Amino acid sequence: MTTCSTRVAGKAKRVHRLARLVPVAILLTAAAGAPARAQDAAASDMLATLPTVPALVRSGPLSFAPLVRHVVPAVVNIAVTQDVDDENAAVGDASGDARIKVPQALRGTPFEKQFRERMRRRREQMLGAGSGFVIDPAGIIVTNNHVVGSANKITVSFSDGTELPARLLGTDELTDIAVIAVKPGKPLAWVSWGDSRRVEVGDWILAAGNPFGLGSSVTAGIVSARGRDIGAGPFDDFLQLDAPINPGNSGGPTFNMSGQVVALNTAIVSPTGGSVGIGFGIPSEIVAPIVAQLREKGHIDRGWLGVTLEERPDQGPGVTIVAIDRAGPAMRAGLKAGDTVDTVNGDKVDNARSLIRAIAAAAPGSSIRLSVVRAGRSFEVPMLVGRRPAENAG
Numbered sequence: 001m002t003t004c005s006t007r008v009a010g011k012a013k014r015v016h017r018l019a020r021l022v023p024v025a026i027l028l029t030a031a032a033g034a035p036a037r038a039q040d041a042a043a044s045d046m047l048a049t050l051p052t053v054p055a056l057v058r059s060g061p062l063s064f065a066p067l068v069r070h071v072v073p074a075v076v077n078i079a080v081t082q083d084v085d086d087e088n089a090a091v092g093d094a095s096g097d098a099r100i101k102v103p104q105a106l107r108g109t110p111f112e113k114q115f116r117e118r119m120r121r122r123r124e125q126m127l128g129a130g131s132g133f134v135i136d137p138a139g140i141i142v143t144n145n146h147v148v149g150s151a152n153k154i155t156v157s158f159s160d161g162t163e164l165p166a167r168l169l170g171t172d173e174l175t176d177i178a179v180i181a182v183k184p185g186k187p188l189a190w191v192s193w194g195d196s197r198r199v200e201v202g203d204w205i206l207a208a209g210n211p212f213g214l215g216s217s218v219t220a221g222i223v224s225a226r227g228r229d230i231g232a233g234p235f236d237d238f239l240q241l242d243a244p245i246n247p248g249n250s251g252g253p254t255f256n257m258s259g260q261v262v263a264l265n266t267a268i269v270s271p272t273g274g275s276v277g278i279g280f281g282i283p284s285e286i287v288a289p290i291v292a293q294l295r296e297k298g299h300i301d302r303g304w305l306g307v308t309l310e311e312r313p314d315q316g317p318g319v320t321i322v323a324i325d326r327a328g329p330a331m332r333a334g335l336k337a338g339d340t341v342d343t344v345n346g347d348k349v350d351n352a353r354s355l356i357r358a359i360a361a362a363a364p365g366s367s368i369r370l371s372v373v374r375a376g377r378s379f380e381v382p383m384l385v386g387r388r389p390a391e392n393a394g
Contacts, residue, residue, distance in 0.1 A: 061257065064206055068218050070259045073159050073189035074134045075252060077210040078143055078166075078180075080151035081127055131209035131252030132156070132180070133261060135291070137187035139164075142291055143251030144266055145171040145178040156182050159216050170294030174233050174302075176266055177287055178251075179294040191253065194260025196283035199223055199239065207243040207265055207279070209252025219244040221277075230280060232267060234356055238280035239263045245279030254281045263287075289361075303362035303385035305330045309352040318342040318373065319352050333383030336374065343371040359385060 061067070130147030134140065141156065148154050154166040164182040171178040182188075199205075201223050208218045221243030228238040241254060245265050254263035263281025293300055306328020307321045318340040324331050341349055344358040345368055362368055364387035372381050 061204065064218070064220055067206055067255065067257065067259055071191055071206070071253075071255055072208060072216060072218065074191040075159070075208040075216060076132045076134065076141060077157040077215065078130045078132050078141075078147055078251065079127070079155045079157065080129070080148055081153040082151050129210060129213045129248050130250045131248065131265070133208075133251075133253040134188045134190040135192070135261075137184075137190050139182040139184050139188060140169075140295065141166065141180045141182065142253075142264065142287065143178050143180060144264070145173055145176045147251045148178050148180055149173070154180055156180070158188075170298035170300075172290055172294065172300045174300075175235055175282060175286060175290055176232070177264065177282065177290050177294070179291055191255070191259065191261055193284045193288045194256045194258065194262040196239065196262045196285045199226070199256065199262050199283070201225060204257055205241060205243055205262065206255045206257075207241065207245055207249065207252065207281075208255070209245075209249035209265060211244075211246035211248045213248050224278070228280060229353065230267060230269070234353070235286065235360065236353070237283060237286060237357070238266070239283055241265075241279045241281055242277045243279065244277065249279075260284075261287075301364050302360040302388040303364055303366070304328070304388040305359050306386060307335065309355065311352055312340075315340065317348070317350070319349055319355050329383055329386035333370075333381055335370075335372065335381060335383075338374065340373040341370050342373060342378070345369050346371075360388065364388075 128147070128151070130143060132141045132143035132147070135142055148166075148168060149171045151168070154168065155163055156166045157163050162184075164184065166180040166182045169179040169181050203223045204220065205223055206218055206220050208216070211217050221241060223239055224242045225240040228240045229236040230238060232238075239254070239262070241263070243254070245268055249265050250267075252265045253261040254265055256262045262284050264284075264287045265279065265281050267280045269276070269278045269280075290300060306325035307330045308323035309319045310322045312320050321330070321335060321337055321339045321341065323337055324335060341355060343349055344355065347358065349355045349358070359368075362385045364385055366385050368383060368385055370381045370383065372379060
């Protein structure tokens with residue numbers, strides 16, 4: 001059961017925000033003996049009799065070097081620092097003081113109070129690293145919210161060795177997208193958006209970033225799947241990538257063979273946190289409009305219906321409303337529990353996620369048309385979209 005305002009069922013998967021090192025496994029091969037050579041000869045004779053089938057894909061890139069030279073100058077490394085309270089100094093009341101470990105030599109002396117005060121004021125910096133890419137030569141950079149969202153200081157490093165401080169323009173926690181800005185002395189190399197809707201499973205892609213803090217790196221692979229829901233948020237619609245993506249690649253771009261950004265690298269599935277060939281990128285069709293809003297407003301205003309949804313495949317297409325929030329937009333429009341929503345502004349609703357995304361993409365206060373089925377009768381409901389409440393942003 002899902003709700004158009006807040007809740008999307010999560011999935012119990014090991015999804016990592018690209019964060020830590022993993023051991024390397026070394027595979028050993030044993031020398032083959034005479035029996036194995038005999039089997040190989042027999043297999044060779046058998047394979048020689050098989051018919052020749054024309055290749056479906058006749059050409060591929062002999063080298064990605066021209067593409068790398070074109071896009072890498074626009075890919076950046078991002079270093080962040082975050083001030084955090086010392087674990088012993090976060091609380092100043094009696095219970096907080098009790099957690100401070102006072103050296104035995106200071107206990108009961110006039111210096112004990114001074115020591116406790118110093119520990120309460122003590123702060124330390126937590127370092128982190130990620131990736132990003134320039135979309136405007138004036139210094140606009142896209143990355144992940146989990147890379148820079150809680151940073152006190154952001155430093156961007158470019159492929160030519162230049163380092164510049166950056167400021168946060170805006171973030172969107174629900175999609176894990178962030179926009180930062182630098183002030184360069186000259187126009188920066190930049191990359192443009194590609195249309196992720198044209199990306200097909202099996203297409204070549206190139207991923208770039210800063211894995212394990214090693215510096216600018218690229219990997220290549222193909223798109224493994226589309227429309228992946230990994231339980232990261234209510235708007236999950238990831239491209240699954242088999243190009244190796246590791247900790248530090250967060251916020252980096254995935255390019256098509258024309259050098260256009262078709263995804264924002266965000267997460268991996270792994271038992272250990274390192275790449276096992278299953279990575280996920282947010283499609284550009286989602287990232288680009290959110291980035292445009294963050295540049296303009298610094299935040300995202302999302303539409304809201306105020307309903308709880310349930311998918312009932314046995315009842316045919318559409319999504320069924322099972323509950324309605326009091327005084328919400330859906331109730332004001334006359335929708336009822338048991339109604340099935342077929343389309344939004346004429347666009348077919350395939351599942352709860354597609355309805356949630358369609359409503360969220362509508363500007364609060366705008367008018368939409370829902371095609372609704374109630375007791376076997378189909379009719380259209382015009383309504384005004386509400387503003388997604390802040391308390392429902394999780």
